[in-house]
Amino acid sequence: MTEVIPHWLTKQADLKPDQLALEYNGNEKLTFQELCQASQSMARRLANLGVVKGSHVALLSQNDVHMVILIHALSYLGAVAVLLNIRLSSDELQFQIDDAKVHLLVASDRFSEEMSEIDVTQKKMFSELQQTPEKKVALQEELVLSDPFTIIYTSGTTGFPKGVVHTYGNHWWSAIGSALNLGISAQDKWLAVLPLFHVSGLSILCKSVIYGMPVYLMETSDPEKVHQALMNENITMISVVTVMLQRLLEKLGNKSYPEQLRCVLLGGGPAPKPVLEQARKKEVPVFQSYGLTETSSQIVTLSPQDALRKIGSAGKPLVPAQLKIKAQSSQNVGEIYVKGPMVTKGYFNNPAADQKAFQAGWMKTGDLGYLDEEGFLYVVDRRNDLIISGGENIYPSEIESVITELTDVQEVGVTGKPDDKWGEVPVAFIVKDKQKRLDGEVVQAYVRERLASYKVPKQIYFVVQLPRNASNKLMRHKLREWL
Amino acid sequence: MTEVIPHWLTKQADLKPDQLALEYNGNEKLTFQELCQASQSMARRLANLGVVKGSHVALLSQNDVHMVILIHALSYLGAVAVLLNIRLSSDELQFQIDDAKVHLLVASDRFSEEMSEIDVTQKKMFSELQQTPEKKVALQEELVLSDPFTIIYTSGTTGFPKGVVHTYGNHWWSAIGSALNLGISAQDKWLAVLPLFHVSGLSILCKSVIYGMPVYLMETSDPEKVHQALMNENITMISVVTVMLQRLLEKLGNKSYPEQLRCVLLGGGPAPKPVLEQARKKEVPVFQSYGLTETSSQIVTLSPQDALRKIGSAGKPLVPAQLKIKAQSSQNVGEIYVKGPMVTKGYFNNPAADQKAFQAGWMKTGDLGYLDEEGFLYVVDRRNDLIISGGENIYPSEIESVITELTDVQEVGVTGKPDDKWGEVPVAFIVKDKQKRLDGEVVQAYVRERLASYKVPKQIYFVVQLPRNASNKLMRHKLREWL
Missing domain, CATH: 3.40.50.12780 (ANL, N-terminal domain)
Structure with a gap:
């Protein structure tokens, strides 16, 4: 009614x-x-x-x-x-x-x-x-x-x-x-x-x-x-x-x-x-x-x-x-x-x-x-891996899917890094094609053209491999630990 | 829904x-x-x-x-x-x-x-x-x-x-x-x-x-x-x-x-x-x-x-x-x-x-x-309690409100009484202060000075108490039954 x-x-x-x-x-x-x-x-x-x-x-x-x-x-x-x-x-x-x-x-x-x-x-x-x-x-x-x-x-x-x-x-x-x-x-x-x-x-x-x-x-x-x-x-x-x-x-x-x-x-x-x-x-x-x-x-x-x-x-x-x-x-x-x-x-x-x-x-x-025992809620993580930067929600997967578009990128994982000003800022871990040279600034420029500026990773780390669990799912919380 | x-x-x-x-x-x-x-x-x-x-x-x-x-x-x-x-x-x-x-x-x-x-x-x-x-x-x-x-x-x-x-x-x-x-x-x-x-x-x-x-x-x-x-x-x-x-x-x-x-x-x-x-x-x-x-x-x-x-x-x-x-x-x-x-x-x-x-x-x-012109509601009466006298609408509460101004009156209830000439005429039931003498004619005169003559109660009944329901609301239909 x-x-x-x-x-x-x-x-x-x-x-x-x-x-x-x-x-x-x-x-x-x-x-x-x-x-x-x-x-x-x-x-x-x-x-x-x-x-x-x-x-x-x-x-x-x-x-x-x-x-x-x-x-x-x-x-x-x-x-x-x-x-x-x-x-x-x-x-x-x-x-x-x-x-x-x-x-x-x-x-x-x-x-x-x-x-x-x-x-x-x-x-x-x-x-x-x-x-x-x-x-x-x-x-x-x-x-x-x-x-x-x-x-x-x-x-x-x-x-x-x-x-x-x-x-x-x-x-x-x-x-x-x-x-x-x-x-x-x-x-x-x-x-x-x-x-x-x-x-x-x-x-x-x-x-x-x-x-x-x-x-x-x-x-x-x-x-x-x-x-x-x-x-x-x-x-x-x-x-x-x-x-x-x-x-x-x-x-x-x-x-x-x-x-x-x-x-x-x-x-x-x-x-x-x-x-x-x-x-x-x-x-x-x-x-x-x-x-x-x-x-x-x-x-x-x-x-x-x-x-x-x-x-x-x-x-x-x-x-x-x-x-x-x-x-x-x-x-x-x-x-x-x-x-x-x-x-x-x-x-x-x-x-x-x-x-x-x-x-x-x-x-x-x-x-x-x-x-807790009295029924008070403690939020542990805002959607497993959500990054909140200056009050804006940033979803790693969105940035990852853009970066993945770059042919020289093999794998990418995005997570939030603590930041004094914004609370958190996004950063990216990339496994690149060993044969190719890939510059972090190129990645950032690519994202900047496609997403809001606050979604552009503030740092790009090139790594040998990403942390994955047994079923090969990216464990973003491990990326946080790496920081 | x-x-x-x-x-x-x-x-x-x-x-x-x-x-x-x-x-x-x-x-x-x-x-x-x-x-x-x-x-x-x-x-x-x-x-x-x-x-x-x-x-x-x-x-x-x-x-x-x-x-x-x-x-x-x-x-x-x-x-x-x-x-x-x-x-x-x-x-x-x-x-x-x-x-x-x-x-x-x-x-x-x-x-x-x-x-x-x-x-x-x-x-x-x-x-x-x-x-x-x-x-x-x-x-x-x-x-x-x-x-x-x-x-x-x-x-x-x-x-x-x-x-x-x-x-x-x-x-x-x-x-x-x-x-x-x-x-x-x-x-x-x-x-x-x-x-x-x-x-x-x-x-x-x-x-x-x-x-x-x-x-x-x-x-x-x-x-x-x-x-x-x-x-x-x-x-x-x-x-x-x-x-x-x-x-x-x-x-x-x-x-x-x-x-x-x-x-x-x-x-x-x-x-x-x-x-x-x-x-x-x-x-x-x-x-x-x-x-x-x-x-x-x-x-x-x-x-x-x-x-x-x-x-x-x-x-x-x-x-x-x-x-x-x-x-x-x-x-x-x-x-x-x-x-x-x-x-x-x-x-x-x-x-x-x-x-x-x-x-x-x-x-x-x-x-x-x-x-009123600003949209404020004034409740006049229950439709049932309305007295229609010679084609005029009379609202009991209006008359009650005037009679209440008399200091010797403790409570008052007004209702309509069948009348051969007018269809209905208003009458009032009053609980008065026991210590005081109050005359019906005094009440009528008081109302006559303040309201249209057809609103003056044709009869005043002095009673010990008024019929009220459990929430103390005046039951005017009971007054009608008393008549």
């Missing part, structure tokens, strides 16, 4: 018309009424371009007020937002645009060059949309929770990225699960510095219209600016990844953040314990969490009452969520399975991926973890 | 095992872990009596810790709780028990006499259940939101009571709608003095296990004890009806309630304006609300930011809810229609009632109201 709710932005514009919805560019502001009007106006412009219920519209933008307006505008048409990572190469963008069957690509003006390389039915820059006249159409007054709202691509452990479909219900339940954990206060203001094209950033926008809460949107991820905002802008919550937390702790020095900062929600992979302990020492209220694109952001969070006692744990599953560990043997560590109404119902147009990921209502995360 | 969540009490026992769940009998306490264990133990006893998934088990009890445990125990079996009003006659009880197809009736020991008159397959007193051994059965680990949880009877506008079926989802969404309006704080403690067999009381229990919040359960509705609890027990929220609010304001005198009391949720029909203004003067944070058994408690509430500006209004529909007024003609007042996931999907085994109440996803409440 699918539930129907009134459109969440229209609702907040009705309940709290003059309440601040968005602060951006430092000092610009929109109330819920203004945001609603701007989004409805944009919806009518998009309608003029033929966007209708069910249309897939791709967005390519850094954090920007227009992106917020566009996302809400699409919801007024019942269209689906395909959120593109701005760091992708044009080949990668093209793959996602084709795979998601995108009708229209909309991009921030700063991406006009990337846009020119993309082949898609229709393209518009933000500035062009401002010129597009409005078309009189009926806008959605309700949201059907089982309807799709967004598609965000996530790299598969093998092969091509998959489009994670989030329904309105997924986002709703994610926001409610978080509220039941963190509470809701009329004073709340959430700082969004994580990209809106990632679910961690997008989920803040959804919380905003579900709670009626202002968002402080940052267009830059400059740690100094984030630090200043935390100091001066009455922020109560912020979502960060480890590398940002480290920078903030450095900036903080011996000072403290204002008392109203009540939650620093930490995601994007297991954090080093020394960082967490430093945060504790400086009384920064860090909440470790665990989540995936597929779980519409955090699904497991360490609650305030346990934060100190269970440092290093990702906590317990949120009120509407469930968790189990499928251990291979008698040992505790096993694959993390999750279940709950915030978990995606499936990938876009990809039954093979669905079949692999879902089992009797549970989703297999591919991540490894264990539960 | 029906959503599935982990069992809410088991979840809280996992997340907050040592958190207070229930305070009762003044100083007794249960943590969530203890409440979970007691409820699971009770579930196994009930299983021994043949209660299985889908069984209908009727409960007859005043507010009591055993009733709380029984309600949760039934959820562990997937059985449905039929909540009986303890003020019903045995004929009325028999009707509901038969109509709801009850397998087992469980009653508090103080109702042994009433029990003996009831014809039902199986009966047990609370004390007998304590003797029943546990049976090893698998308990529900999850709640399917579309599954029925409770049945509460509501008097039909005509004829027999109808059993309102509440699913787990109805209760969940009601609790979430309330949380999005009132916020959630770790300090919250809700005082439950309204009967648990009414949805207004029951909804507090559901909030408790959904938020992980303690409930202060009162077994008596003695205003003095409620007042003392508000003064001394760190209560932050309480649900009341008008007559209780009046008593509390009297007891309060010139004092104030402690600052942490942040919400006095007022339901059970439109409140007289003088009472609301007195509450405002004494800084009692009254939130007017509107709801029905069918809406799983409040569906419209006046938010803090509008409380003073819109005194007398029930507010706006909660975030997940919608509202419209179906006006008969050009005038503003019309029947209130509601929609939302907290609204019942239907009555038990009563397609005729369903057909009458539901229309294209909306529920017709049978209540009359209007929206």
Whole structure:
């Protein structure tokens, strides 16, 4: 039985018309009424371009007020937002645009060059949309929770990225699960510095219209600016990844953040314990969490009452969520399975991926973890070999498959190397053809042409052979040991 | 697509095992872990009596810790709780028990006499259940939101009571709608003095296990004890009806309630304006609300930011809810229609009632109201209570509100009396201050100065008390019977 709710932005514009919805560019502001009007106006412009219920519209933008307006505008048409990572190469963008069957690509003006390389039915820059006249159409007054709202691509452990479909219900339940954990206060203001094209950033926008809460949107991820905002802008919550937390702790020095900062929600992979302990020492209220694109952001969070006692744990599953560990043997560590109404119902147009990921209502995360005797989750490894660099997920297999294209390469294994700035960076171990000369820089240049720059291995090691197990599978954890 | 969540009490026992769940009998306490264990133990006893998934088990009890445990125990079996009003006659009880197809009736020991008159397959007193051994059965680990949880009877506008079926989802969404309006704080403690067999009381229990919040359960509705609890027990929220609010304001005198009391949720029909203004003067944070058994408690509430500006209004529909007024003609007042996931999907085994109440996803409440220019709801009256005099609509609550302004009046109820000339004319029943002399003509003169002449009660009856139901709501149809 699918539930129907009134459109969440229209609702907040009705309940709290003059309440601040968005602060951006430092000092610009929109109330819920203004945001609603701007989004409805944009919806009518998009309608003029033929966007209708069910249309897939791709967005390519850094954090920007227009992106917020566009996302809400699409919801007024019942269209689906395909959120593109701005760091992708044009080949990668093209793959996602084709795979998601995108009708229209909309991009921030700063991406006009990337846009020119993309082949898609229709393209518009933000500035062009401002010129597009409005078309009189009926806008959605309700949201059907089982309807799709967004598609965000996530790299598969093998092969091509998959489009994670989030329904309105997924986002709703994610926001409610978080509220039941963190509470809701009329004073709340959430700082969004994580990209809106990632679910961690997008989920803040959804919380905003579900709670009626202002968002402080940052267009830059400059740690100094984030630090200043935390100091001066009455922020109560912020979502960060480890590398940002480290920078903030450095900036903080011996000072403290204002008392109203009540939650620093930490995601994007297991954090080093020394960082967490430093945060504790400086009384920064860090909440470790665990989540995936597929779980519409955090699904497991360490609650305030346990934060100190269970440092290093990702906590317990949120009120509407469930968790189990499928251990291979008698040992505790096993694959993390999750279940709950915030978990995606499936990938876009990809039954093979669905079949692999879902089992009797549970989703297999591919991540490894264990539960302690009180049921607290400790994530051991983010998908066996996932590299997380500056909050971005890097899958070794993707880089390996590109490098393997070089004829002089016999075998390649990629893993992450600890890095002070990014947490981790990718490095590659290559077995080359003995007859040939192959330069590391050639490999790097080859990858750079095909993948986002953060996926380019920072170092290339030439080795005689790669570590493989009895069934000849590459043991990437051995590569880590080699480093 | 029906959503599935982990069992809410088991979840809280996992997340907050040592958190207070229930305070009762003044100083007794249960943590969530203890409440979970007691409820699971009770579930196994009930299983021994043949209660299985889908069984209908009727409960007859005043507010009591055993009733709380029984309600949760039934959820562990997937059985449905039929909540009986303890003020019903045995004929009325028999009707509901038969109509709801009850397998087992469980009653508090103080109702042994009433029990003996009831014809039902199986009966047990609370004390007998304590003797029943546990049976090893698998308990529900999850709640399917579309599954029925409770049945509460509501008097039909005509004829027999109808059993309102509440699913787990109805209760969940009601609790979430309330949380999005009132916020959630770790300090919250809700005082439950309204009967648990009414949805207004029951909804507090559901909030408790959904938020992980303690409930202060009162077994008596003695205003003095409620007042003392508000003064001394760190209560932050309480649900009341008008007559209780009046008593509390009297007891309060010139004092104030402690600052942490942040919400006095007022339901059970439109409140007289003088009472609301007195509450405002004494800084009692009254939130007017509107709801029905069918809406799983409040569906419209006046938010803090509008409380003073819109005194007398029930507010706006909660975030997940919608509202419209179906006006008969050009005038503003019309029947209130509601929609939302907290609204019942239907009555038990009563397609005729369903057909009458539901229309294209909306529920017709049978209540009359209007929206002001900003969309705030003003509930005028039950449609049934409407007096039509010479073609004019007269709303009893309007007249009652004026009469309440007279200081010698303690309570007043207005209804229509058949009249040869006008069809109906208004008459008033008044409970006056025993110490004072109050003349009917004085009352009529007072009304005449303030309202249209056709609204002046043609007769004033002084009575010792007014007919009220178990949640202290005025039963105007009883006044009609008195005539």
